[in-house]
Amino acid sequence: MREAMARAEVGDDVFGDDPTVARLEARAAEILGKEAAVFTPSGTMANQLALRAHTEPGDEILIDGNAHIYYYESGAPAALAGVMCRCLPGVCGVFTAADVEAALRPADQHFAPTKLVCVENTHNRGGGNVWPMERIREIAEVSRQRKLRLHLDGARLWNAAVATGIPERDYAEHFDSVSVCFSKGLGAPVGSALCGSREFIQRARRFRKMFGGGMRQAGIIAAGALYALEHHRARLAEDHANARALAEGLSRMPRLELDPATVRTNMVLFRSRTLPAATLAGALDQAGVRVLAVGPDSIRAVTNLMVSSKDISGALERFERILNGAA
Numbered sequence: 192m193r194e195a196m197a198r199a200e201v202g203d204d205v206f207g208d209d210p211t212v213a214r215l216e217a218r219a220a221e222i223l224g225k226e227a228a229v230f231t232p233s234g235t236m237a238n239q240l241a242l243r244a245h246t247e248p249g250d251e252i253l254i255d256g257n258a259h260i261y262y263y264e265s266g267a268p269a270a271l272a273g274v275m276c277r278c279l280p281g282v283c284g285v286f287t288a289a290d291v292e293a294a295l296r297p298a299d300q301h302f303a304p305t306k307l308v309c310v311e312n313t314h315n316r317g318g319g320n321v322w323p324m325e326r327i328r329e330i331a332e333v334s335r336q337r338k339l340r341l342h343l344d345g346a347r348l349w350n351a352a353v354a355t356g357i358p359e360r361d362y363a364e365h366f367d368s369v370s371v372c373f374s375k376g377l378g379a380p381v382g383s384a385l386c387g388s389r390e391f392i393q394r395a396r397r398f399r400k401m402f403g404g405g406m407r408q409a410g411i412i413a414a415g416a417l418y419a420l421e422h423h424r425a426r427l428a429e430d431h432a433n434a435r436a437l438a439e440g441l442s443r444m445p446r447l448e449l450d451p452a453t454v455r456t457n458m459v460l461f462r463s464r465t466l467p468a469a470t471l472a473g474a475l476d477q478a479g480v481r482v483l484a485v486g487p488d489s490i491r492a493v494t495n496l497m498v499s500s501k502d503i504s505g506a507l508e509r510f511e512r513i514l515n516g517a518a
Contacts, residue, residue: 192415192418193415195417198414199211200410201408201411202410204230204406204407204408204409204410205400209408209410210410211409211411211414212406212410215228215230215416215420218417219371223359223363223371224363225369226387226389227386227389227392228387229384229385229392229395229396230406232383232406234259234370234383235263236402237371237383238267238309238385239272240385240395240398242274243271243395243402244391244394245342245367245391246306246307247273247306248272249304250275250303250305250307251275251276251303252307253279253294253308253309254276254278254309255311255314256278256280257281257314257316257317258314258316259315259316259344259346271402284311284314284316284317284322285314285326287329287330288333291334292333305337306340307339307340308330308339308340308341309343310322310366311343311346312343312344312351313347313348315458318453318455318458318460319434319454319455320456321355321455322362324355324361331365340368341366341367342368342369343362343363343369345363345369346372346383347372347456348369349376349377349427352424353456354455367387367391368386369386369387371383373419375495376430376496377419377424378419378495379419380412382416430494430496431456431457432500433499433500434454434457434493437459437494437503437507438451438453439451441459444511447461447463448462449462458491460485460491462489462490467484467487471490472490478512
């Protein structure tokens, strides 16, 4: 990947003449079955471009209350797009067509007009949960009936495709726009893309410039993303296997709470029964195992291409040592 980045042919992406960026955007759009794509520095920017391009200030979007767009993007829907978030009661990030219907209000000057429904697949705070295709179809149908647009936060859509065997474009066909990430599981150092119709992406490019996302010789980083896209998607199955192995091992530790059946992709969410999550995460960090405290007693572990099956065995040994020492 670094060799590809060093050899990258570059231009000026703000003017649309960086050939490596153009190849990356074309390939991402092709995989997702969309007309066009725009390269962005981050997944947050890709998502927020989608919100701004689909809506106008004062509009309302429907979204799961634990979705990344709502929970982890620093209030950007309000600050950048000027939209209200109507949070739906998802289960592990997944809500229903009935939830969408129940949230809709009559057309009336008292109410913010609902314009967009956002889905996250796989779902971060849902522990890497995969949306069932039938649920997506149902939500797409009611959204079309109600003239709502659909955006997919597909930062980890690659993981959903590998876990289910359903191609990315089959998920994407139900959405007006899709964001995907080239870092995380694919392992590029930086970058995401927003995909959609040519008209939509042209509008999004204006907002990318407005948000400070215009990049010059971006082919250097686009080359890393393109390499990841072409070489690292299938290997995500290794991450899923390692996550299941980690979950099985952790589930046997009495001071932790975890159901291995909930692990669908590359994320393992578990509860600490004895130590505060931040304390356990800090002790593990000192021992060379990096996890993230996501609540007072909740921890998230994510497998990736830097983690081998041998590393999983070593991590489990350190978990046991630390937890037994805290007895």
